[in-house]
Amino acid sequence: MSNHHANYLTIEEIIALPTFQDVSISEDGQRVAYVRSTTDWDNNTYPQHVWIYDKHIDKNYPLTIGENESMQPCWSPDGQILAFLSPVDDGDKKIKQIFIQTNEETTAIQLSHANHNIYRFKWAPDGQGLFFTAKRPEPDKLKRRSEMYGDFTYVDQDFHFNALYFLDLEKGKQHAKILNKLPKDLREEACENGKDNKDKASTPLTELLDRYIYHFDISPDSKKVIFSSAPTPRFTDLLNMETYLLDLETDECAKLDITPLQAGPVLFSYDGSKICYSRYRQKKIYANVTLEIYDLKTKQTKQPALDIDENVFPVRWTTKGIHITWLERTNYITGLITEDGTLTPLADPADIVITHPSITSDGKHTAYVKATSQTAAEVFLDNQQLTKQYMFYEGKTKSKKEIISWQTEDGLEIEGILSKPADYDDTKTYPLVLAVHGGPTGISLATPTTNRYQPIEQFIEKGFLVLEPNYRGSAGYGEAFRAANFRQLGLGDYKDIISGVDLLIDSKIADPEKVGILGWSQGGYISAFCATYSNRFKAISVGAGISNWMTYYVNTDITHFTRYYLGDTPWNDEKIYRNTSPMTYINNASTPTLIQHGEKDPRVPVPNAYELYRGLKDVGVETELVIFKDMLHGSDKPGIHRAILKQNLDWFAYHILDEQPDEGQVY
Template sequence: MIKKNSNYLTIEEVISIPEFQDTSISEDGQRVAYVRKTPDWDNNTYRQHVWVYDGNIDKSYPLTIGKNESLHPRWSPDSQNLAYLSPVGEGNERKKQIFIQTSQDMGAIQISHEEQSVENFKWAPDGKGIFFTANRPETEKMKLRKKLYGEFTNIDQDFHFNTLYYLDIEKGKQKTNTLYNLPKDLYEKNATQDNQKDQKHNEISIPIIDSMDLQIQNYDVSPNGKTVVFITTPTPRMIDLLKKEIYILDLNSKEIEKLETTSHHAQNVMFSHDGSKICYGRYVKEKMFFNNIELEIYDLKSKRVTQPILDIDENVIPVRWIEEGILVIWQEKTNYRMGILSEDGKMTPLVGSNDTVAIHPSITSDGKNVAYIKATSQEAPEIYLNDRCVTELYKYYEGKVKSQKEIIHWTTKDGLKIEGILSKPIDYDSSRTYPLIVVVHGGPIGTSLAIPTMNKYQPIEQFVEKGFIVLEPNYRGSAGYGEAFRKANYRQLGLGDYEDIVSGMDVLIEKGMVSSENVGIVGWSQGGYISAFCATYSNRFKAISVGAGISNWMTYYVNTDITHFTRFYLGKTPWEDEEIYRKTSPMTYINNASTPTLIQHGEKDSRVPVPNAYELYRGLKDVGVETKLVIFKGMEHGSDKPGIHRVILKQNLDWFSHYILGEPADESRSY
């Protein structure tokens, strides 16, 4: 009989744990703004709110509450004002606009009134204005087309580009004051008229890159406020994210220059502290998802390009360039690190060593203060100001038992060294044999981390409470283990993944920890694909759950919004090499299937389109395998509703409890 402990977090408690995002530190180093995301159970949604920790009073407080949400906080250069985005309007007409809060005691004021949502913004260095990106207003030609014929899309032709705007803060405040002093009918009339004026470049928000049919992916403003550097792609399509180019805009002359550096630009372009150089991430080799991204520095005067020499076999991402060097972040196995990188390649670490996940950093221009989110195997993610924790997420775990997490290692038959996270019950008994659940992360360039569980797709803590032990393998292709490991699944999808997983299972079985007769596997996205592959390729599992998984690479290739992903990993198109598409597809082995399989999928998933779910379901049904298909209405590749997360977790827990532990199926349940 498996012993149960009722003090583990429940599914509802796991979903209710707040998630921290997007830190912003004030230049005086005294305050940290951050986003706190929590579920609104009554309205079945998640709410994002900007909170501020004020070191002067050692207290945190929210800027918005309830349905009045906020996100993307950024302090003004003088630390006096905090700008953020907040949705305005009702229903599908809600658009994110820029608000400014001048103090805790005074309310925020809306300063942008755009027809389209503001997606990203930065303060002008003088603090008098704000640069932001937003989609261009709909053209009169497009409006006429809709009126005459209704809505349709010419695939790979109808693109809605964004552009970069500049907003004068004082004029934005004046506009808001004028509008809000009017009756509602006149307010709405004036707002409509002003939106029409915005399309003609009025004096409130001015498009400064309006002549280019390109999508702006990232940008920065020079310290003197006279120049903008920006990265573009030829279209907004995901498939074009590897066709980036860098441009420089002179704000006085309006001249735009394309930088002839390299075609391998990746992300995060920024100016040096004195404006003489820029840096950005670039692919070291060919533009492939699994190749390393390194830093490149471009001298704007000499046109000389250099790369700091680093002994880091992983992606290095720049965050901010200060006088001491460039704040960068990178991953090392199951750790996330950050440090200050000098131009000659010297790295000054900022946080911890092993057993540390430090993400979303922000730093003051003098380099003396840094804010970030940090978690360890024993500590939940918290906001830190320098080395001091300023939030209290740990309270959600008080009085609760957490699974014991450890990192284990094994070697595959083809010589790859694999790591995995093993979660065991608090009362683990080494003399016993346990049932096992394998939880497979997505990506494949993802990583399972040894931090307290906040997983909203696989009920890890509840599995452990039931008496399972849980293995989360960082299979070939996972991030954090170097470029060669990330590309080790090239033309080995499914087959290599299977070897990584079963070899880890075999180690636990050989040690007497796990019963070979009681093993299940569950995953979402790429993890769902690996679970689907195991469902048809193998009979080693007693129960399987496939979440948003690929079942047929051919079906996937012609339907997904990231077609290039398939070409990169399988090497060729299906028209060039049908055999590799067959060999790596779960459907190829459908006649071998024998394991009860739960399939969960979003109705509107464009990343892994829903035909993949129907194809696997029909195949399993036809060969007589017990299966259940759940389609979540309106859901894309992942859910943004706590209620959906709740039922996904409950269905997975019940599926494995029934088919592995032998618990009776409760047909009376509403899900």
Template sequence: MMNGANYLSIEEVISIPKFMETAISDDGRYAAYVKQTADWEENAYVNHVWLYNREAGKSYPLTIGKNESTQPRFSPDSKYLACIGVSGEGENRKKEIYIQTLGDTHAYQASPDCYSIEEFKWSPDSKGIYFKARRLESESLKKRKEMYGEFYYVDKDFEYEALYFLNLETGGKELYDPLPHGKMTPAVEPLTEQMDLQIHSYDISFDCKHIVFSAAPTPRAVDSMDQELYILHRTTKEIDKVDASPLQAGEVLFSPGGTRLCYTCYEKEKAIYNNRTIEIYDLETQRTIRPVQDIDEHIIPVRWTPNGILISWQEKTNFLAGIVSETGKITSLVSKEDMVASAPSITWDQSTFVCVKQTSTTPAEVYINHEPITSRSVAYKGKIQSEKEVVTWRTEDGLEIEGVLSKPVDFADSKSYPLIVAVHGGPAGTSFAVPTTNKYQPIESFIAKGFLVLEPNYRGSTGYGQAFRKANYRYLGLGDYEDVVSGVDSLIEKGYVDAERVGILGWSQGGYISALCATYSTRFKAVSVGAGISNWITYYANTDITHFTRFYLGSDPWTDEEIYRKTSPMTYINNACTPTLIQHGEKDGRVPLPNAFELYRGLKDRGVPAELVLFKEMKHSSHQPGLNRAILKQNLHWFCHYLLDEPFQFV
């Protein structure tokens, strides 16, 4: 094996920049993107918008240091760039709209201080900005706090996000050409503040006379599937409900002519595991068409241009982008093989396309058409990367499963290696065959230590069609276990893997599958459970997404307790014998903390070696590089101890 020091270290993996949220000015002269980096001194991940000048071939950040920025948006007239500026900490953290004249180097706050902006869009005439923000606190609520202190009624006291219009013209000329110390107060017009609705997606007609928006009855995640469409008429201020598909699911766009809508909707019935396609609704005839018929996956509409709709979708371990016409013809904008293309954007005339692209051998970069404008690959200079191969196998019940196998560059098929199975979350997630950036599973460090790493895209994963995503319906964990074990068996049969040295780890749904492997099976020599479910009944009663469990298990635990017990790791706790590391965020609302304590106490009572690590203030995932470093090192040391007999190291 080659010198392990040549592979990326844990700190180097965490430090690799991440690119998100691209934008392109409609004249094609400027591009923008968000670059996330690890600030080790502040122990934080920070986001900054970078502006790229195509003529100069150079880019620079709009913000630096603690003052972050996200959501770059060019004005339709290509004169200005707006973004969300983020400042402050904790309860004082604020998100405000900043505007910069292209060609200038200074951005100025445009939105009033009283709003914390969640998302925004330019008006098509560039004269204003529509934004979504949490409604301001009502007088009645202020009085209640003063009289009694702070409390809230569960499922009643909602903090809705409403839609507003920021009129830039009323702010005066200084808004676009401000004095250095000028304080601007442009007018803000509430648009949906009077409605008890949670705004999700929205768009503005090209003539600026109408706004279409999708809204749910409450901000609860469980109600996000009950969105409906509305149109707000700017002249009369009347709001009409659109009698479109009852399967509507968000992401709505106006056609260039303003007579049609495009929105995502479920193909058949509203269920988490079912496909979401795009539907076009004619406002005059009230007829609908579904232009895409040949893609068996979720379709995401991005922008409706005169020559078609920019969409993105997934095919197995490829993520693609293209233009679809109303007749259903799809023109691909990226290669269809070995390609993960994300955050696409395109000019109005479709002459310039921007996205983040990566392959199995090239790290993610921001591209304009086919040319990279970033240099993330510098992070890999002088380093060896594990080789990624997509492998397939069949389960006993006949499913074909794919997985990503990471191997050392000097891999020998005549040699048996210890194996780590790294399970993605979701379950509707995917492991892609791209250079490692995983901040929960130390894949490159495992490879450097002599392991192979298998990342199975088990039943329920995205990219393999609706039937595959539904294949673990009322079979959660158990079917996933079959997918994982059959993948391990296929590698053992090839002679690649030492059957006595196999471990498994995962986070979230991956942590649940790992927990089931710890109690249901003796196949693994060591297990790590990250933010995993151990008891579906406990989970159901405490999580913020109770509908997730009802969809996958087919009922609630009070109606069908048997299916909840059958698929819960705690049901099999008396069989447990595998050393298990449990990692969990102290403030996790998605997979609540009792799941970690139940598994830990059950293992300890059975005399099984177990460690429980709680990360203070952390929710379902980490937003601190220091905590990610701890998670990665704890996992590395755990498996090196139990599979390689190395002395155990506590981090």
């Protein structure tokens, strides 16, 4: 059916595409550090390495190579030192510690010796050290308890909080020098003589506070720290965040009088008189997250970005305004907004996806990762492209992507990304697969395929069209659209996707007898809903999907999610939980269904997979269940991604195209 001379990327080539993240620009705008994540098939990992671009020599070079990984690069305020995290052997596990690379030293120095992984860190603006968050030491009573009885947990009571620490640059360097002069046995001894000796350079700042810290920033004079924190580390407490101001000179820690609906970073203004942060405009998970400014003296707040009907997140407060990012339909945009609401986009907002932006404090230089519908994601400094990701696509056929839109019966306008073969012929009808994103506040973009769960390019190569619908609830289309699936999960989603299918069938583009659907997470739920609610599909794949909202509600780590979307608990409103659950319609099921699920998924726990599998089996529908050992809600292993993609490709090729799986099948 399709052109067999076409040379699309294979499953293995898609998985092996490097990705970029954690971009950091030096204050003079001359150097950019970024993380390049690659694929190591032999170790079944995605190793991360910091790369540096230096404008003076116009070159990119890696900071680490091989199994020595690095991530989260961050330049010192004077631009002379690059700090980053790197995993270090600590007995049987690896712990991420802070390293620095200076212009004078040829090798990086390990600066921190924390007992637990360091999550986030930032330089003090005076350059004297770094602030970081890490798990605080386990309480003695918990240690004693497990020694006496063994390990058990009081659910919703035994919390392991993190804390904020200050790492002194000079002390850290001195300690590193001493350690470097010692032979290995004495070095280990020096590190093992109690916590005191282990991290001489770090001072705990909030170990006595029972709060879980998410975001923090340091005042320009390096004398105060602002942090947003939740009462527990549970996801359900994310909507109960509060902001604290810590005075480093007096050790006073005061809670600020701010509505506790924060989401995302908290930042000091460049003069230290104000802070800004993102916050939900109302206590609903699908409500807009807007930018709010809080004056530390007057305690007044204002929201300068109300004209943007989407989630707005601040990146940095520069002297020219606050650097923010937001979504507009299928475009990720970045810009500067002043306190009075004047907005200046930093790039043409049409056909652009900008991620991981970084900006200098004067607002003059930016670095970011940018992709368009025609070009792969590359790292840029101002308008100069630094990387050569496009080389992986050279000599390859790419699917043609276009954004189409249609109306549902209840009047919503839905957009979707339609991928067509390079040799698309408008006189033919094609088999069709719907690839549904998760979230539900995720989004499908018109950029070149990098999907590691749905084999989009391989479907195209086999002669399918692929439609990725941005169904109600998707990000990018404003608050009303995100709220449109309130108490409409499944039912509303079905209207949105099936009206897209109808459009393609009515236009004689798609073959009504050859339609399939697959998705992961919320996309897996929508696929599961289609499996039992509808007989329109020829084959279905459910990845990490919800099959029963009641089972889900009591097992997931984000219980509040269900309450916000369905409006109540199952004990108060059993009917809405029944109406929106795929299992309710199980006796109606008729479509062959592949189910893929992680054994240890905390977000969509595995009972959801077994329930759907057992139900389909009992009603006599062809089904296969694949459980991925030790996997959480998604995989971080290229081998598992390869299996997921191959299983999906084989399933649809067999059930829709009648192709027998080849010898390389993953069964």
